[in-house]
Amino acid sequence: MKLSKAWPQFAETWIENWPDGLLSLSFPHIGIRLEEREVHALVALNGIGDHCIDRRREEDLYALEAKLDGAISHFPPGAFIRLGSRSPKDTVHGVITQCKAFDGRQAIRLLTSGSEIVAFDLRTARKASYQPWVFVRQWVDISPEMEFRCFMKNRHLIGVSQYFYQTSFPALDSQEIRNTIKALLDEFFTDFSKVSPLDNVIFDVALFLDKKPQVMLVEINPFHPLTQACLFSWNTSDFDGGFRFTQSESKPESFMDFFPLFK
Template structure:
């Protein structure tokens, strides 16, 4: 049973995933932050820094060395994030796509004025919960092949394009859609049994190469604070549909997805 003092939604964070669930995602190295390292990152990040001790150079240097050691395992670069979420809400995060090649770049990503990082470090400290940083093997994910999935009572009640404001012509193909549907169905059959919660919103990336497969990107709370993409948080809107952004060539907003719910 989880400690009630943990921050809300901590069950969805990577460091709390069971090993079997971790195997569905990308290779990574997790680094549990010590209290002085939390203070150093939060102070340097600048958002709400008055709630933390000043940034000490020796603490940053030690943390940089830890990140260097982890990233050496991934010579093609690594995606940097907290266990809770990534610092993609900054200009630097957008430009770099949260990719780093060494410890210094990792620290810069985590300290570039991210509201997300600031909030999560503050919540963790308030709950006396040690946050984690994950150095994740870099993977080039095609934006049209990333999807947000909604699971309630371990049933799939909707799937949406993750980048829901953009239409991708490749997704107009019935063949591609059927392939996505089939591969996701196989993945969901496994994920639904391993999820730590009955109700979650989870993001996946599809790789349609010679052996099509799915990788789990992250798990989010089943809560209105989580972006619903092409759905809305009205209960009646989750109809089991597979929704795509409309395109001029085929203005079809969704396709039937009920077989995944059987």
């Protein structure tokens, strides 16, 4: 299936198209719809695939920088910067900063630091005559061992995997912690399955096990082999409804040796 034919379905997973019920399960944010000249300027400055767009100047982003300044000011500790589709975490700059920005100029730098993800998504949006969005999200420190990827098919939970599946975390060796995680995710899924715009979707969540345990939705992804399956495998379709954790004494096999299109 070519991406162009699947575009409407994939676009439903983007934050700007989430229904209110789904937004209520995630982090506070402010969305900014990009103008066409801003899309061209971002792609041009990003430098990847810029031959496909009209040449634009940095001055075309002055208004966007001001809007980003205003949005980020609502989140004094800094904000997570991403497109409605994905975040620019595939660059060295994105990894170092964790896609965190304190003003509009830093946010634009994140979006123009050579990201294949940003280039692909913005070019595809342009081809589809779709106006993409940039989102400024409340910054929240998430413990890597508390991120999970969940798989829903026909509104049934068919699998949950540790998100950072190539790393073992001693804290997750505790059966008590695992039982707590399973119980929280089962409860969260009851709410998520009612408000998801899609019957089949892959969604990422973060858990916070403080005085008041909480599960927050990070993002949703297409239910498609281009989305990383983590500790499951698209090759064998082994989604068995289980919760999978990386064992400390073993290193899991990577099912995809290439950087997945959706992550």
